[in-house]
Structure formats: C-alpha cells, structure tokens
Amino acid sequence: MSVDESVVCHLLQHLLCNTSWNEEGNEISISPQAGEKFLFFRIDDQSNEGLKECLGMNGNNQQICDLLIYYQKKANNNNRFIKVVCLAEGKGKDISHAVDQIKNTFRVFNSKFSGVTWAAYVEIHQKSSPRNVKKQKVELNSIGLEYCEIGKCKFQNFIRGINYSELTN
Template structure:
C-alpha cells in the first residue's frame, strides 16, 4: 500500500513510529514515562524523523514542504470509552519553551485535518532543566487557545504525563516549584 493512501494512524501503527511495549521515551537528557493502570492502553509513537528516520508522519503531513516543526511523540491513551491523543515535546532546557510550544501546536494543527473528532487532543511539554522564559504566559495562552485550558501541561516533572493523559488536575503552568524553607 502506498504511503500516500494511508491514514495518520495507519502510518503510526504500521511504520517505525510505534514503540511497541514502551511507555517511556528519552530525548537527550529529558525522559518521560507513564505506568499504565488497570484497563488502560497507552501507545508511544516517536514521530520526529530526525531521531527516528523510519517514521514517515512528517512526509504524510507536509509532503516535501520544508521548515515545518514536529514534536517528539504522540501518545495514544484509551480507557473505557475515553480516547486521548497527546502531543509531547521534551526539552533539555525549559528556555526552549517557545520552540516546544510551536512544535506541539504545529503537529496537532496538521494532524487533526486527517482525523475525526472522536478523541480529546492534549499537549505535554517537559523541560528537564533551566529557567522558564519570561514569555511563559504567552506560551500558555497559545496552548490554551489550541488545546483548551485543562488539556495541556508544561512541566518539570516527567511523570506528570500520566496525569494529563488521565485528566487529573493538571498543574497548568511551569511545573511544580519547590518551596524553600
């Protein structure tokens, strides 16, 4: 079957995008992981063809057009009747928040053109270190406009991905801050 006749989920499932059996991912020094609970299905797809040349999602979404940014992962989550597609970007430094925001929004905006609306879109940006840029509120506003208020998270805690997938009170903002005593 030619890749131009496949749908996005067929590309994800039938190419090297799918990370079978894995519910963790590492990009540089940044790692995210989710431990599935009873009755949950969680699938990780490494969609960035720069780190995973076997994934053809970028070519499907933009053809030969250059300059389009893509996030690192798509995470599919299902439990009972709920279906979530989460667009995930990992950064070693939180100062790259603007670029990460652009990557998840750009990927989702192009991806959603090929799907029906029977899923809930979410975004998760994880920064393993560094200072949050002064423009973080601007990036939160952009994410909120695209994904809605409770469907995205910017975090410094890599296991918060499970919380956003499950719809548990996301820590909207820049992650948890340690209080100094």
C-alpha cells in the first residue's frame, strides 16, 4: 500500500487512541482479534481544516464522513496482508446525506491510497428505519466502494464478514 505523505501527516493528527467512536447515539467500535490491526481516524471534526486543505477541499462546503478506518489482517494462506480502508459515518435518519459525505470523502481520498480495498459503513441510530438502502448501496458500489453496509449491522460483523479470500487471489 502506498499513501500520499502529506495526507499521512494530516491523518495522524486525527488518529484516535482506541478502536471506538461515539457521537449523538451512534457508536462504531471493534475489539481487534489476533492478527488484526485497526486504526480509527476522526476526519470530520472542527479541527480538520488542515486535512481538507491538503486534500484540495479548502474553501468549499463539501462535507466528509466521520471516520476513516484502516483495517489490516494477514491473508489465511500466504504471507500477504489484506488492507481495507473503510469510510464510516454515523447518522440518524438522513441516509442520503451520509452517502453524499462518503462519496465526497472517497473522491478525494481514492487517489491518495493505492493497493487497498475500499469499503463504506453507515451506522444508523437504533431508533431509525432507513429507506432506499439498496439504492444507496448500489450508488456507493458504482463509484468504487466495493463493500458497503447501511443499517443496523454492527461494524464488527460487517468488516469481518467481507469475503477476504476474493481479495487474495
């Protein structure tokens, strides 16, 4: 995997100390298992102007998603590693806004990372009943986000449920 160095410098300023994030009733968290590495970067907060500038987003009102989550694990039958960048957003009811934020984030980050598999995850507030989920997933798939989850599936079930054997062949 290669990453644009200036992006790495800005991302490191937003690295969370743990593998858990909570905001307005939404929680995305995971307990790493043996052989897994997770890095949570909180990229959508008030202090991310340097990151937005680095990504060429300064001066516009494009919103980005809450988290960039890096996941790495060793492939089962060889010495290679599976590397996933998951763009994650916590939302109440406005799924289309969450999808727009993830699409904006993917557009600017996609060219900065190579050699990774892209995923998108939208955590829905437990009291919400999202609509048009299938359509929104198709929209995310169409721009290059290979694996997507929108709904009440826990993050750990989503990220560990991806068929990684497809990625190692």
